[in-house]
Amino acid sequence: MATTTIRRAVLSLPAAPLGPENPLPALRPPGDVHRIDPEEATGLPADMARQIGNAPLRTVQPVRRRDDYSRKRVQTDLDAIVIENDRLKVTVLPGLGGRVHSIEHKPTGRSLLYTNPVFQPAGFALNGAWFSGGIEWNIGATGHATLSVAPLHAARVPAPDGGEMLRLWEWERLRDLPFQVDLWLPDGSDFLYVGVRIRNPHHEPAPVYWWSNTAVPETPHTRVLVPADSAWYFGYEHTLRRVPVPVRDGADRSYPLSGEEPADHFYEVPDGERRWIAALDEHGHGLVQTSTDLLRGRKLFTWGTGARGRRWQEWLTEPGTGGYAEIQAGLARTQLEHVLLDGGGEFAWLEAYGPLAADPSVVHGADWAAARGEVAGRLEAALPRAAVDAAYAAWRPFADHEPKELLAVGSGWGALEVERGGFELPGTPFGAATLGEQQAPWRALLHTGAFPDEGPEPGPSLVSPHWREVLEAAEPGAHGAYHLGVAQWHAGDRSQAVRSWERAGRLGLGWAALRCLAAADAASGHPERAAERYAQAVAGAREAGASRAARVALAREAVGALLEAGRAEDAAAVLAALPAAVRQRGRFRLLHARVQGEPFDEGIEVEDLAEGEDLAP
Structure with a gap:
């Protein structure tokens, strides 16, 4: 045997x-x-x-979306x-x-x-x-x-x-x-x-x-x-x-x-x-x-x-x-x-x-x-x-x-939670060695009471009641206010979330706070105000040197909001500013067709099409 x-x-x-x-x-x-x-x-x-x-x-x-994949397959080795x-x-x-x-x-x-x-x-x-x-x-x-x-x-x-x-x-x-x-x-x-x-x-x-x-x-x-x-x-x-x-x-x-x-x-x-x-x-x-x-x-x-x-x-x-x-x-x-x-x-x-x-x-x-x-x-x-x-x-x-x-390594989020809560979990070690760049500012918040204001782009947010309490007690700062707003929004406290994002904007986190405020405007039935804030966020992200992934994701949201507010020319300008390779993706070709008022090309493959999604104009 x-x-x-x-x-x-x-x-x-x-x-x-x-x-x-x-x-x-x-x-x-x-x-x-x-x-x-x-x-x-x-x-x-x-x-x-x-x-x-x-x-x-x-x-x-607190999970981030995964919507930037393609349909161009290449031979790949997977562990x-x-x-x-x-x-x-x-x-x-x-x-x-x-x-x-x-x-x-x-x-x-x-x-x-x-x-x-x-x-x-x-x-x-x-x-x-x-x-x-x-x-x-x-x-x-x-x-x-x-x-x-x-x-x-x-x-x-x-x-x-x-x-x-x-x-x-x-x-x-x-x-x-x-x-x-x-x-x-x-x-x-x-x-x-x-x-x-x-x-x-x-x-x-x-x-x-x-x-x-x-x-x-x-x-x-x-x-x-x-x-x-x-x-x-x-x-x-x-x-x-x-x-x-x-x-x-x-x-x-x-x-x-x-x-x-x-x-x-x-x-x-x-x-x-x-x-x-x-x-x-x-x-x-x-x-x-x-x-x-x-x-x-x-x-x-x-x-x-x-x-x-x-x-x-x-x-x-x-x-x-x-x-x-x-x-x-x-x-x-x-x-x-x-x-x-x-x-x-x-x-x-x-x-x-x-x-x-x-x-x-x-x-x-x-x-x-x-x-x-x-x-x-x-x-x-x-x-x-x-x-x-x-x-x-x-x-x-x-x-x-x-x-x-150890045969493979996951994320560092479990290690951060174990450090915060002091949990003992026999059999499933979440070791400090797995902590990485994304967890670093949250560890700093945990140990210093202040969230670091570093870089033009906020990292991932945490939204559990435990972290929300830590953020509420933190020293004032742009990134901390921004993340507090995300936690408040997740908890259903939308008015407080808006106030936190407004504070984050005043403290210097412009485009990221504007984007959240624009999303809040759209959710509360104010399409014109949402469109204006999205337009400002797009310009601010470009000036601040935000990552390519952030600018692409922001453009996708902004074009939809601008179209809803009847600002097709501004939507076209947002699309035109994107790299040519991005404009060729199915999602952005579809947005371009909407901006131009053209019928949808049946040959468009929208890579991130979701189950049940309505593509009607």
Whole structure:
């Protein structure tokens, strides 16, 4: 029997560059295609309705947007980590959210996941850039995580069976919570084990969102099976209604290609039933995911057969690549919900991913109870429920083990939070060595009581109640006033935010404060004043020597505001001042068409097009 190994590797594939972060704080609420009308919630179960109302996001602060990527792919080497035994080979991308890129079943040579042959960002994450394929870890709030293309910390740690695990961890900044994902392959196992832990080191409860999203190959014969007779169906009409499984509106929806429109089915797995979901092909072969009971929800996402879904599938990869569906598992019944985690508490569970082979005549038969019973029986034979529970119990003491060897480095934000709060988080060290340039002014604020006024461009803001209190007590300064305004805006205190930005402007932080004031004007229904302030901010950023990324992002906002105020000539001047390469991007070609009053060119590719975005003039 081969020994399980964990090693660094390089994955080479065509990849589009991500570009720099957007330096302008995202002050608008995130676009949300997963919302329901308030009156719809009155007919839902009480616990579901309550959890749907838990702390919706006002902004994606303190996270910066990622919207400067392209669609020009070049062969690129990506850092990878491979976990391998004699049965499975698992490739993980620590620099891209810890995504499990692929799982190969070595005895059969089958790939258990939909593995995207390219890296192509698209505007699906809460903060912009996201890519399809593999298994992604979604934490934070409804939608794809802000960590989708961000680096995570990674290290070797001892595994419960005496071998080694790969630990991934980071500080999730939307909810201000640390989390970890431990992956290991026991010798001889056909299943990848994944232990997940989310901790709340604060005194107050925190809303928690988690869904493990697995992309699986989609063919006309792919069937998704789950131990449920009903589901909560959500479509783009923004309603959530209970429907029977598998047949809805005359079609068998357990086949991902049975519907025309994109859709979510959140399955109602009865209490006491084993939690699992499987996607099997015409031969009864495929992937099964199961877990301990805390991971309650199971979901099928399908793109549908319509033009919109097919176009998105093509947009996310390259021509000739097959489509995919997603089978998912989460803490709540639906992705519209957030579960409260008490202060000082934690959520922890174990997942398992592996191959499954079942009788295809039963799997694809008309008897739904028999089909799911066949899968449940095969799963129990391959990986008994009791074995998953035992593996979870064995893993729990190892969740606190300190890393043996660091394999990848994430951000320094966790280290800053640990320094501020004095938190003790065994197993997930956020060491001072990870602190960098972005954290430096915040450390200075923490230790001196003053935020440094350095440079023409503010760095990233922090918006948690803890940091807001520190900013409120700080000595007066332009950058401190600016960041206080961002924190106040995020908290919903818009009038105080405006006053802080006005103070930042008086203290010398002109263009950055003007941009925030312009965004506030636009949000409060003053388009003429917003346009004037945007025009002043554009000129000020150029004079102050703001970064190229800031000037490009500012120009994009300013052109839209100037057009809304009827100032097409000024909007044209803003576009003309941009570098030629920037003007050739799809987003700016689209803005140019709007400025000129021209019809949209169907050949324009808007790289950062977001799900549900309306491009109408």
